[in-house]
Amino acid sequence: MKPELASWSNFYVMVGSSAAALTGLMFVVITLISQIERTEASEEGLAAFGTPTVLHFCAALLIAAILSAPWASLRPIVILLAVVGLFGFAFIVRAMLRTTNIAYTPDLSDWVWYMLCPLIAYAVILTGAVGLLFFAKTALFLIAAAAVALMFLGIRNAWDTVTYLGVLNVERDSSSAEAEGDR
Numbered sequence: 001m002k003p004e005l006a007s008w009s010n011f012y013v014m015v016g017s018s019a020a021a022l023t024g025l026m027f028v029v030i031t032l033i034s035q036i037e038r039t040e041a042s043e044e045g046l047a048a049f050g051t052p053t054v055l056h057f058c059a060a061l062l063i064a065a066i067l068s069a070p071w072a073s074l075r076p077i078v079i080l081l082a083v084v085g086l087f088g089f090a091f092i093v094r095a096m097l098r099t100t101n102i103a104y105t106p107d108l109s110d111w112v113w114y115m116l117c118p119l120i121a122y123a124v125i126l127t128g129a130v131g132l133l134f135f136a137k138t139a140l141f142l143i144a145a146a147a148v149a150l151m152f153l154g155i156r157n158a159w160d161t162v163t164y165l166g167v168l169n170v171e172r173d174s175s176s177a178e179a180e181g182d183r
Helices: 009-033 040-068 075-099 108-131 136-181
Strands: none
Touching: 009 040, 009 136, 040 075, 040 108, 040 136, 075 108, 108 136
């Protein structure tokens, strides 16, 4: 293991374990949500907002795995982290475009938490990857901050998605009950 990375091993064990657990929890949440009767709008919203959330957890897990592996040089780390940053950035841009084609209109909070903050995190990962070649200590802190940010964004956005779908289901149930009461 590169000396620059050795002091980070406990951090990335913790980040990787947490990201793996949160990814698994998202699968449980999606399974539970699938039991709720959804509309086309809620399915579009889940695809537009839920999938990026899983991506954030998986990206944090992948970053932890990359930085925990016993590499002989920094070059493969730089390449792999740059790919993670570029892919994440492109994926979020694609999600932004996708949200313009759904029935739900994202508000400012959605744009900030689901789009802007993840874009910044993936850009920081890309910057940190390149920075490993020139200023390794600082770059490792940038990458660590971005990985933790992705986990917190994932947690926040997963909660937002679940509460939105829960409220949507409650509103639909109360509308159905009112319609039945009118008969």
